[in-house]
Each structure stands twice: as structure tokens, then as C-alpha cells.
Amino acid sequence: EVQLVESGGGLVKPGGSLRLSCAASGFTFSSHSLNWVRQTPGKGLEWVSSISSSSSYIFYADSVKGRFTISRDNAKNSLFLQMNSLRAEDTAVYYCARSYYDTTGSNKLDYWGQGTLVTVSS
Amino acid sequence: DIQMTQSPSSLSASVGDRVSITCRASQSITIYLNWYQQKPGKAPHLLISAASSLQSGVPSRFSGSGSGTDFTLTISSLQPEDFATYYCQQSYSNPPTFGQGTKVEIK
Numbered sequence: 001e002v003q004l005v006e007s008g009g010g011l012v013k014p015g016g017s018l019r020l021s022c023a024a025s026g027f028t029f030s031s032h033s034l035n036w037v038r039q040t041p042g043k044g045l046e047w048v049s050s051i052s053s054s055s056s057y058i059f060y061a062d063s064v065k066g067r068f069t070i071s072r073d074n075a076k077n078s079l080f081l082q083m084n085s086l087r088a089e090d091t092a093v094y095y096c097a098r099s100y101y102d103t104t105g106s107n108k109l110d111y112w113g114q115g116t117l118v119t120v121s122s
Numbered sequence: 123d124i125q126m127t128q129s130p131s132s133l134s135a136s137v138g139d140r141v142s143i144t145c146r147a148s149q150s151i152t153i154y155l156n157w158y159q160q161k162p163g164k165a166p167h168l169l170i171s172a173a174s175s176l177q178s179g180v181p182s183r184f185s186g187s188g189s190g191t192d193f194t195l196t197i198s199s200l201q202p203e204d205f206a207t208y209y210c211q212q213s214y215s216n217p218p219t220f221g222q223g224t225k226v227e228i229k
Contacts, residue, residue, distance in 0.1 A: 112165035
């Protein structure tokens with residue numbers, strides 16, 4: 001059974017830092033790209049960042065570029081998101097999600113973790 | 123970035139009703155459109171990929187159609203467990219973008 005379990009969320013002051021983790025199991029971790037997606041009540045679902053299976057390709061949303069860093073450890077089946085210079089608008093539930101490319105070339109987010117809440121407030 | 127616009131934002135329907143949700147992309151995304159269902163307090167769950175490909179385990183009352191810029195998610199006979207929020211998402215180009223969601227409520 002595929003499982004993704006996020007951790008590391010919490011309350012942090014504006015300008016602070018937080019590191020999210022996502023522990024994966026039940027699939028060949030090193031074969032899949034992974035993503036961070038966040039959700040706020042006001043803005044719905046927002047893709048944050050993605051990393052390819054070997055970390056060769058990394059992408060960020062403009063809203064977090066230069067402040068967030070995605071990384072992975074294939075030996076430990078773990079995904080990370082280092083978040084620096086946090087702002088109030090980064091407050092959200094953060095999900096990790098697995099990418100799956102099917103025969104059509106379509107990239108779907110086929111498994112999601114339960115999410116971890118990040119609150120940025122003084 | 124490609125903008126995804128869903129309509130309606132919410133709808134009220136009864137068990138057994140046929141329900142359709144539309145999603146429009148700001149430019150052609152061919153068939154690279156996914157649909158997700160989300161229930162309160164839970165993560166999104168993938169229903170349909172590549173516009174019309176039903177995921178394993180998803181009931182056949184769900185179907186997707188469309189290509190280019192206009193897409194539709196249809197629930198042929200609404201069941202109590204289908205009351206949720208539905209999101210479309212394009213995977214044609216980076217960044218992946220989501221529609222604002224359609225909340226399906228009980229009438």
C-alpha cells in the first residue's frame with residue numbers, strides 16, 4: 001500500500017524557517033517524481049514545487065522561488081521542503097503528492113499524504 | 123501560467139441526480155486534464171486523468187470528457203458519498219495549475 005506521511009508543520013513567526021518532511025512507503029521511491037502542493041481556504045490548491053526521481057529536475061512556483069528548497073533522499077525514501085523567509089501568505093496545509101506519468105504522457109498526482117499545517121503568524 | 127476556471131463554484135443536488143462540472147483552460151491543454159475529489163479534512167483523491175481515464179477503484183458513475191480548452195466531469199447518479207469538492211488540474215505545462223473547485227452539496 002502506497003503511503004505518504006508528512007511531518008514538520010507548526011506555528012512559526014514571519015521571517016522564520018521550517019522544514020517539512022514526507023516519509024514514503026509501499027512503492028519504489030526512486031522511480032517517481034514528487035511534489036509539494038498547498039491548500040489555503042482562500043486560494044484553494046496551489047502547486048508549490050516538484051523534484052524528479054534523481055533530483056535532476058526541480059521546479060518551483062514563482063510565489064516560493066528563492067525562499068523554498070525541495071530535496072529528496074532516495075536511500076531513506078524521504079522528501080523534504082525547506083521553507084525560509086516565511087510569510088503570512090504561506091499559511092496552508094502542505095501535502096506531498098506522488099507523480100505518475102502514464103502511457104499518454106499525462107502527469108497525474110496519484111497519491112497524496114494527509115497534509116501538515118503550517119501557520120505563519122506573530 | 124495556464125488559468126483553469128471551473129463552473130459552477132457550487133451546486134446543490136439530490137441523490138440520484140446527474141451532475142456535470144465544467145473546467146475551462148486559458149489555452150489548449152490537449153487532454154492533459156485531471157480531476158480530483160476532496161472531502162473535508164482529507165487530501166484530494168484522483169478520480170480521472172488524461173481527461174477521460176477513470177482511475178482504478180473509482181466508480182463507473184464518474185466520467186470525464188473534453189479536449190483542448192473545455193472539459194466536463196459528470197456523475198451519472200449522485201450518491202451520498204459523492205458530496206465533496208471537485209478540482210480540475212492541468213498537467214500540460216509547468217506550473218501545474220488547479221481550478222478553484224466546485225462544491226457539491228446536498229439539496
